[in-house]
Amino acid sequence: MPELPEVETIRLGLSKKIIGLKIKGVEVIQPKSFLGDSKRLQGRKVLKVWRRAKILGVELTPSLRAKRSNPNSEIASLPSAPRNDVVLLFHLKMTGQLIYDNGKRFIGGHPTPDMLKALPNSHTRVIFTFSNGSKLYFNDQRRFGWVKVMQSEELRVQNLFGRLGPEPLEKGFTWQILKNNLLRHKNMPVKVAILDQAVVSGIGNIYASEACFDAGIDPRTKVGQMIDEQFKALHSGIVKSLKAGIKYGGATRAHFVDAEGRKGYFLDYAYVYGKDKKPCKVCGSEIKKIQLGGRGTFFCPACQG
């Protein structure tokens, strides 16, 4: 599902629900979806839910007892042995879902067909149970996504985030940085280039088309041919589209639901994605769909010249 706004939508929802809860058990239904040792999560409390690019992190309390597997090791004998901290990571890839269920999912809302779907279902890969009896379901039809248990030290060593470009909604993301990073791909169509997570992190196929539309740039434009005005417009288009995505609760094409199982409505707002053959909301011309870098790309030939 999930591009930055969808993952952020889940993060916002999950933060409200699971912070302070203690993990009682983890049921791994699909071992391929789970990396690391699920037993290490037992008894830990949720401290924080964060996001980097399209990765969601759940920070957990350190274990009180130090590792005892090797009591004679140098580390174990140190007075301040590294705390056995653990972080739970999620990547939802194309069809992942993270749905929290405390038995009250439908209260106060209008249940959608998705919400009414019983959990667990045939796409449920992992189930987390908290000590208050509530559950968190990781569903993933295509099984591209993963759940991973890591220590922050492993995280550092593996440099999982080392190749990621700037967070587009944070202060350090300027049009000049966008330009510099994009210029590593002078020959690439700009829409394909902004999908490179090293250029800017969090953009996916929906928001790439939308950002180009907002900037008035033809998605086929080679990065090397762009002028500063266009880099500025694209920067603004990226920020604007992503913020709109969060505002509308994410984009639901087929699978995306938030932490409570609700769809997102960004695609009602969207100008071009999925609007193939429909009139442009701005000028009335017909929206076109083409393939770029192997992926569907939508644009208005009149507005994006």
Add this chain to the structure above:
DNA sequence: TGCCCCCTGCAG
């Protein structure tokens, strides 16, 4: 820098 692949399921 462009393919193929990981998978499942739905629309045409």
Add this chain to the structure above:
DNA sequence: CTGCAGGGGGCA
């Protein structure tokens, strides 16, 4: 049946 789907790693 074929093609396509919010991602991205690995390979020539």
